[in-house]
Amino acid sequence: MTSTFFNETKLGEINYRLSATTDSEESLVLDLLGSLDSGEVVADGRLRLPVEGGTAVGRLVSRVLAAQTRLRPRPSRHANANQPWTEALDAELRTAWLTATQDTAPALVRTLAVTMQRSTTAIRARVAKVGCDPDVPGRELSAEAATLLGLNSGSAQGKT
Numbered sequence: 001m002t003s004t005f006f007n008e009t010k011l012g013e014i015n016y017r018l019s020a021t022t023d024s025e026e027s028l029v030l031d032l033l034g035s036l037d038s039g040e041v042v043a044d045g046r047l048r049l050p051v052e053g054g055t056a057v058g059r060l061v062s063r064v065l066a067a068q069t070r071l072r073p074r075p076s077r078h079a080n081a082n083q084p085w086t087e088a089l090d091a092e093l094r095t096a097w098l099t100a101t102q103d104t105a106p107a108l109v110r111t112l113a114v115t116m117q118r119s120t121t122a123i124r125a126r127v128a129k130v131g132c133d134p135d136v137p138g139r140e141l142s143a144e145a146a147t148l149l150g151l152n153s154g155s156a157q158g159k160t
Contacts, residue, residue: 001024002021002022002023002024003021003022004019004020004021004022005019005020005021006018006019006020013036013037014034014035014036014042014043015034015035015036015037016032016033016034016043017032017033017034018030018031018032019031020054022051026050026051027048027049027050027051028048028049028050028051028053028054029046029047029048030046030047030048030049031044031045031046032044032045032046077119078113078117078118078119078122079117080116080117080118081117081118081119081122085126089116090126090129090130091130092116093112093116093123093126093127093130093132094130094131094132096108096112096115097112097127097130097132097137097138098132098138098139098140099138100137100138101138103137104137105134105135105136105137108137109123109124109127109134128141128145128146128149128151129151131146133145
């Protein structure tokens, strides 16, 4: 007697269908199909194994896929992450910080991070390097604070 079980899910733009069929030869056949809404097939495959191996092989496949996912580099959420800061970007950041009117430092850092497509950590670190007080929008970094932050006096004047 043949029996089939299937399940479907959609991940992003891909519709996946996995079916498991047992046949009279006591083998288990797994068929995977991944397709776009247009019908274009982007993933397919078949495994044939003894019925009693299904659970163990399922765990094995799960562990291998989980390990592969952890090894693959993740794209940054921030489009400009790890890109060098240019003089123009430094000037833009400095101007935005010094002309801010009502934002608190954390709110302004978040806004600038979105605008400049960088992390909040990158923005906060760079604000000091362009000579601005990272705790107070609209204020330049004092010479004493620059010294405490390990910045040279040129950095505190907006030079890098």
